[in-house]
Amino acid sequence: MNKKDKIDLSVNFVGIKAPNPFWLASAPPTNTGYQIMKAFDAGWGGAVWKTLGMPTINVSSRYGSTNYRDTRMAGFSNIELISDRPLEDNLREMTEVKKHFPDHAVIASLMVDTREEWEDIIKQVEDAGADGIELNFGCPHGMCERGMGSAVGQEPEVLKTIVEWVMEAANIPVITKLSPNISHIIDPGLAAVQGKTDAISLINTVKSIVGIDLDSYAPYPVVDGKGTNGGYCGPAVKPIALHMLKDLMQHPEIKNTPMSGIGGIETWRDVVEFILLGATSVQVCTAVMHYGFGIVRELEAGLINFMEDKGYTTIYDFAGKALPNVTDWKHLNLKSEVKARINKDKCIGCDLCYISCDDGAHQAIALPTDGSRIPTIIEENCVGCNLCSLVCPVEDCITMEKFDDGKEHETWHELTESDRIPDTWNDDRAGGKGHWVPEPIEALKTKRKDKSGWKK
Amino acid sequence: MAEYKRLATEQDFKENFKQKKPLMNETQAHYESSRCLFCYDAPCMDACPTGIDIPLFIKQIQTGNTVGAAKTIYDSNWMGNACGTICPTGILCEGACVYNNQDVAPLLIGRLQNYATMSVIESGKQLYSPGEENGKKVAIIGAGPAGIACACELRTLGYTVDIYEAKSLPSGLTVHGVAPYKITNEEVMAEMDYLQNQLGYTIKYNNAITSKAQLSELEANYSAIFIGVGLGVTATLNMTGENLNGVHGAVEFIEELRMKHSEIKIAHKVVVIGGGNTAMDAASGSARLGAEEVTLAYRGDKERMGAYGFEYDLAIGAGVKGLFNASPLEILGKENVEGIRFIKTVIVDGKLSTIVGSEFTVECDMVIKATGQAKQGTFLSLIDGLDLDNRTRIVVNVATNQTSNPMYFAGGDAINGGAEVVNGAYDGKLAANGIHEWLTQH
CATH class of the missing domain: 3.50.50.60 (FAD/NAD(P)-binding domain)
Known part of the structure; x- marks a missing residue:
């Protein structure tokens, strides 16, 4: 038996079983039974059906994106509403999907208004064969203007009440999907837990304007000369999602609630990061809208490879493993010290590290004087901020090397506790011992050389 | 033998003399411009004899400010479009691109430059106005x-x-x-x-x-x-047979080619004498006109040639044959060129000398002298x-x-x-x- 056979990707997410943790988020890719069957056939383990509720009318057009240089859809925004297809069509197709894929997870995302409506629709999706329910309390456009979606997600008390209604009515597992459009994710998270939700999923989309059309002076996507805020998602929102997931997973009253991670997941690395912060299923939308269902092949192969490398057999072996290492700033070791190192053999001489440090950071990189273009680190000025290594276009050319001996440990928290908070500016790394900044007038002394001589 | 068929029509000319650096389309320009690192004090700028702010114009192309890109180019170089196309960019700006240092393809700076300049040339966008008349x-x-x-x-x-x-x-x-x-x-x-x-x-x-x-x-x-x-004009070689029919100067030959296109008549066997860039152009041009055999004869060895390596490669790619260490003694023929008599050379102590008794003849019906201009x-x-x-x-x-x-x-x-x-x-x-x-x- 080879190693790969030992790896078991299957999940049991509060009773919702699936062959793997790769689920489709409630969104356009789960609009029809056709799409979901195609996705399961391609390798996805579960799907959250595009939100069912009351009749809607959509606009044309609906999507906008943030493109970065040659990268399309680094961020993605939509103003599409919940399903605009007849409820009975969706329910009939749901039954058919479950018939063909009994072992895959089919979860019905729901959004209605009154208690009676919630009870009624829960009964209908249970009858259709759904494995679970996801409550859409996140949609930040359109539906919230009708008192649903993020209008609920932003009012913890209302959210809690609805979760209680649902829990009373539902016989299948319930996942509460949270909106990130709130200052403290703990508030709705706690409300959902207090309402006795089985699980939480997050994040829904971020309220956004992706850009303004410079001819019509309207935000994208432009609908007959006007636009509205959309819901932002895609790779750009992943950092927000990871942070909110961490907040919930570290909260004593919430951390035992299973989490389904959502937000900018496109590669196996993204999947692993969400699992390391405690998610035990992940949901994907934008990447599928960009590349189709086929990207699941990369997710699966990458996740298996990672697990083989690290010796894990299920995702539960490493779920939440990074959580102990995410702490408050005050607990970081003030005595830890790294400094940049430039690998001269790899340096191509773009000098972006020099200019980014000189203009954008700590004046700790010097241009060469030997006629080459390989800069050097001014060690006494390098605060170890990472900027140079981040802008360097060559892999592993600038690395951050550990400088301290690892023996000393002191945190701001410890200083506070022992009443040793400094009252003078004597940080070794800024303005104090050793570190220097150029005199302001030095800024005007280096003019860019002008070989032409004609611009006098 | 010949890589190219003889020209009969203007269409044949266009095919045989297909542009080496064709105009980029919008998609090409978009992806290519996105690769620019925007180096500090960029080496490409330094390598440009006119000091064009190359990172700036590439960034302008990337952000859709093509007119601004053209202005950046023309601000430094009034022959902005011609230079984008005919500059030896591999030696100059593109040769200096830092990507070369990690064996990543350098930015196609010349073609990006043309993308910007041709867009304003085609639209006729006014970028400059005459200064106030000063009477001089x-x-x-x-x-x-x-x-x-x-x-x-x-x-x-x-x-x-x-x-x-x-x-x-x-x-x-x-x-x-x-x-x-x-x-x-x-x-x-x-x-x-x-x-x-x-x-x-x-x-x-x-x-x-x-x-x-x-x-x-x-x-x-x-x-x-x-x-x-x-x-x-092409300098004279002071050699017997130089005035025979079929002996041409390279500069004059290329000018005729530029002006007459497919109307030009090329001989069957052409020998080009010289080792500079003009020799490469003349040899390459002869081959592309459909000459059956084109020989590039240079008195020194390959390494001594004045031509850029890529120019030599282009000529070889067009089917030209290199003949090195061959110094011409006389051009043979009665009224028309029939051949050239060469003597073999060798480099001794860094100096070129001929080998006694090593004379040989190459038959040809056309000779192009690319031996410098007067x-x-x-x-x-x-x-x-x-x-x-x-x-x-x-x-x-x-x-x-x-x-x-x-x-x-x-x-x-x-x-x-x-x-x-x-x-x-x-x-x-x-x-x-x-x-x-x-x-x-x-």
């Missing part, structure tokens, strides 16, 4: 790259400019002397028209300045004179007090391009002995500012 007149001798650049710059400074051109088209070698697969005549003329329409200098075609009397008249009517006369010494000697160096190049002050006769300024091949269009464009612009400074002070 400057004469320019020669409408080559240096002369045109000088005229453009002087017009922005408010001078009235008349260019005296011996031929009937502007741009000098750009239209007459560059291999046709590097740039089309239409493209060259489109840029020439674009500049002249905006800046309004006068070009007096078929108006060669050759006599002392003409120079005196210019001196009387203009405040300053710019000499951009380039070099002369100097313009006779003409230049008509100008009072004009210092020339020992290679008949005009001596100038490198900060102003002013000659030893203060009324005269100069640039291009006449001062450098034969270089690139981009060097001429730099010289012309520098001289214009030199003229302006001198006339403002006096």
Whole structure:
């Protein structure tokens, strides 16, 4: 038996079983039974059906994106509403999907208004064969203007009440999907837990304007000369999602609630990061809208490879493993010290590290004087901020090397506790011992050389 | 044997002389421009003789400001489009691109440059206006790259400019002397028209300045004179058989090719003598015209050739055969060329010497001499007090391009002995500012 056979990707997410943790988020890719069957056939383990509720009318057009240089859809925004297809069509197709894929997870995302409506629709999706329910309390456009979606997600008390209604009515597992459009994710998270939700999923989309059309002076996507805020998602929102997931997973009253991670997941690395912060299923939308269902092949192969490398057999072996290492700033070791190192053999001489440090950071990189273009680190000025290594276009050319001996440990928290908070500016790394900044007038002394001589 | 079929139509010409650097489309420009790192004090800029702010114009293309990109280019180089196409970019800007240091393909700077310049040339977008007329007149001798650049710059400074051109088209070698697969005549003329329409200098075609009397008249009517006369016809080899039918100078051959296209008649077996870039163009051109056999004969070894490596590769790619260490002794034939007698050479102590008894003959029915152009010494000697160096190049002050006769300024091949269009464009612009400074002070 080879190693790969030992790896078991299957999940049991509060009773919702699936062959793997790769689920489709409630969104356009789960609009029809056709799409979901195609996705399961391609390798996805579960799907959250595009939100069912009351009749809607959509606009044309609906999507906008943030493109970065040659990268399309680094961020993605939509103003599409919940399903605009007849409820009975969706329910009939749901039954058919479950018939063909009994072992895959089919979860019905729901959004209605009154208690009676919630009870009624829960009964209908249970009858259709759904494995679970996801409550859409996140949609930040359109539906919230009708008192649903993020209008609920932003009012913890209302959210809690609805979760209680649902829990009373539902016989299948319930996942509460949270909106990130709130200052403290703990508030709705706690409300959902207090309402006795089985699980939480997050994040829904971020309220956004992706850009303004410079001819019509309207935000994208432009609908007959006007636009509205959309819901932002895609790779750009992943950092927000990871942070909110961490907040919930570290909260004593919430951390035992299973989490389904959502937000900018496109590669196996993204999947692993969400699992390391405690998610035990992940949901994907934008990447599928960009590349189709086929990207699941990369997710699966990458996740298996990672697990083989690290010796894990299920995702539960490493779920939440990074959580102990995410702490408050005050607990970081003030005595830890790294400094940049430039690998001269790899340096191509773009000098972006020099200019980014000189203009954008700590004046700790010097241009060469030997006629080459390989800069050097001014060690006494390098605060170890990472900027140079981040802008360097060559892999592993600038690395951050550990400088301290690892023996000393002191945190701001410890200083506070022992009443040793400094009252003078004597940080070794800024303005104090050793570190220097150029005199302001030095800024005007280096003019860019002008070989032409004609611009006098 | 021949890689290319003989030309019958203009369409054949277009196929055989397909553009080496075709115009990028919008998608190509988008993806290519996105790769630029925006290096600090970018080496590509440093490598450009005219110092174009290359990272800036690439960023402008990337952000959809193509007009701004063109302005950035023309601000430094009035021959912006021609240079994008015909500059040896692999040696200059693209050769300096830092990506080369990790074996990543360098940015296609020349083609991006053309993408920007052609967009304004095609739209006719006005980027420049003449400066306020200052009442002073400057004469320019020669409408080559240096002369045109000088005229453009002087017009922005408010001078009235008349260019005296011996031929009937502007741009000098750009239209007459560059291999046709590097740039089309239409493209060259489109840029020439674009500049002249905006800046309004006068070009007096078929108006060669050759006599002392003409120079005196210019001196009387203009405040300053710019000499951009380039070099002369192909230099003579002083060799038996040089006047036989079928013996051509490379410069004249390429000019004929540029002007006549498919109407030109190529022989069956061509021998090109020389090892410079013009030899490569002539050899490559002969092959593309459909000659069955083209031999490039150079007296030294391959490493000694003056041509850029990529130019040699292009000629070889077109089916040209290299013959090295072969020094021509005489051209054979009665009325028409029948062959060339060579002697083998060897390098001894760094010097080329012939091997006694190693003579051999190569049959051919056409010989192209690419052995350098004649100097313009006779003409230049008509100008009072004009210092020339020992290679008949005009001596100038490198900060102003002013000659030893203060009324005269100069640039291009006449001062450098034969270089690139981009060097001429730099010289012309520098001289214009030199003229302006001198006339403002006096």
